[in-house]
Amino acid sequence: MRWSRFYLYTTREVPNDAEVISHQLMVRAGLIKKVAAGIYTYLPFGWRSLQKLMAIVRREMNAAGAVELSMPAIQPAELWVESGRWQRYGKELLRIKDRHERDFVFGPTHEEVITDTVRRDVKSYRQLPFNLYQIQTKFRDEIRPRFGLMRGREFLMKDAYSFGADAASLDQDYEAMRAAYCRIFEACQLDYTMVEADTGTIGGSASHEFMVVADTGESAVVRCPSCGYAANVEKAETRTVEAAAATEAHPPQALEEVATPGKHTIEEVARFLKVSPKRLVKTLIYETEKGLVAALIRGDREINEVKLLNHFDVEHLALASEEKVRAATGAPVGFAGPVGLKDVPIVADESIRGLTNFVTGANKGDAHYVNVNWGRDVDLADWTDLVLVTGGDPCPRCDGTLELFRGIEVGHIFKLGTKYSEKLGCNFTDEEGNDHPMIMGCYGLGIGRTVAAAIEQNHDKDGIVWPRPLAPFEVLLIALNPEDAEVKRTAEELYAQLQEKGVDVLFDDRDERPGVKFKDADLIGIPVRITVGAKSLADGKVEVSLRRDREKRLVAPGEAVGKVMESLGR
C-alpha cells in the first residue's frame, strides 16, 4: 500500500478527551475517530489491526471446533422479556422502537437470540454438543464511556455459545475455549493472566476472566506469586483471619454506651475512642429489591458488594439513603450497630467473628457501644465471607501473600448452565426420551479492547510499538527523498519485491520532509522499517531497523528483503 493513496492522517496534538495513552495514540496515529461519546469510526489503519486480531480469533475458534455465524444487532424485545432481562438489564440496554412502536433492543450480548435459534433447530441429544460464535458489533449504553476503545458503548466482540447435554460436555467446551483464549492472547504477544471471576448479570456457575496487565486497567485483580491463585477482587477470597480470635480475645467487659458527638466515620470514632479500627465493627445498611439488609465488617476493611449481592441473592444493591438508615436504625448515618437492631436481616463477615470487647454504633445519634461481645450482646446466625480482598491479604489456597494489580478485561468465559435454556425452553430429548434443558457456556472476547490493551502494553514516548501479529502493516518502507531518481528506483524495487513475498508493506512515498516521515514512523509503530535515503544509498546501502529498538542496520539493497524476512521470523 502506498501511503500517498492510503487514508492515514496523523496528528501532533493530543485530543483533549483522551486520558489514557492507548486512546491518545490511537487517535494521534489515525486508528480511530470519535463520532459520539463511546462511539468510534475505525479508520483504515485501525481497521487493519482489528482485522489481524479477528483473523487470529477466527483461526483459534475454528481450531477449537467452534462454528461461525452472524446474528442480528437489533433484537425483538419479546426474547428479552422471555429471559427476564427486559426488566433486569437496566439502562445499559439500549431500547428502541420501530415504526410500528414495537420494542427492540440493540444487542449488548446474544444469549437470547442464540438460544432462540437453537431451540428451533435442535431437538435431540444426537445433535449435541456444538459451539457457535460470531464477531459482531454490540452496544451497551455505559454510564460513563471512556478511554477510547477500552470502554466504548459500541464495540466489537467475539461471542461464542456452547450447547451440550451434560456437565461433562460443558467442561470440555469450557476447557477448549480456555485453551483457545490462551493461544489467542499468546499469539498477540500480550502479558495476560487468567483469573477467577464473578458471573455478574450474565449468571452461571464458573467463570474466568482474561486480564491484560496494565496500570490503566479498570479491574482490580489479586494474584498469589506462590501458588498462582488469581482472582478479580469482586470474587477473590482470602484465608479467614482466624488468628484474630486468639490474639484479640479478652475477658468480656461490661457493655457501655459512650457519647461520640459528631463522630460518624470509622476513622473519627477510632481516633476519638483511641482504639484500632480493627476493633470497630462497621455496620452498613443496604437497600435491595427485597428490602433493607445490614452487613457487618471489621472497621478497617471494605465490603465486597458482589459477595453481598450473591449472599442475599438479590439483583440490586445500594447503600441505603439517609432517611432509610434513620428509619431502620433510629439514628443518623454513622451510628448503626447490630445491638438491638430489629427487622433487618444481618449478615456478618468472618473477619469479626473472633472479636471481643469491640465497638459498634449504638443506633442512636452521637453514641457508640464499647465492649460489645458476641452471644451476650448480639446473637448472630448469619456469617459469611464478605471482605473485599486487597494486596497483602493471605492467599486462600496456600500460605502465600496476595499481590494486587490492575488489568484490562479482554476476555470472559462462563459456565452458564441452564439459566437461559430453561427460561426459553431450549430442550433436547435424551436416549430415554426425556426432555432436558441444554447446558450452555458463553465465551466473550473484546476485539477493540484487546487492540487498545496491546497498545497500552506496547508503546514508548514516541508512539506505538506494535506487536507484530497485530500491526496494521508488517513493514514500513520509507523513500526519504522520492524526487531523487536513484532513491525512487531502489524504493520502488524493494516495494515490488516485498509485495511479491506477500509482506504487508506500507510504502511512505509521500512528498514530506524526512523529519515528518521519521516522526510518523515512530508514531504509527510498524515493527520493521526500511529507510531508503540518498545519503546511505551513496554508499550503496539502505537501512533496516526495528521499531522496538530502533537500531539501524545498513545493508545492500539486494539484501534488504532477506533481512526483513528474517526480522519478521518468516
Place this chain on the structure above:
RNA sequence: CGGGGCGUAGCUCAGCUUGGUAGAGCGCACGGUUCGGGACCGUGAGGCCGGAGGUUCAAAUCCUCUCGCCCCGACCA
C-alpha cells in the same frame, strides 16, 4: 443519578471578569528558500463564537432555557 468543568477556525486554545461586532499556534492553499528526526520567510482561505430566547443603542462577553462533550463521585456509616 449527584457534583464540577467545557462548547470560539480542521486540531489545541486565548478573548468573556470591566458588552463596542473575532485572535494565536498547529494544520490547509499558493510562492520562494530548504530537505536524514515534526524547516523558514511571505501571502492567503477558513468561524451565523453549540442552539433558542431575553436584557441592551450594541452580546462570543450579561441572564434564562436547551443540546452536546469532558472530569470526579455514586466502596461514606
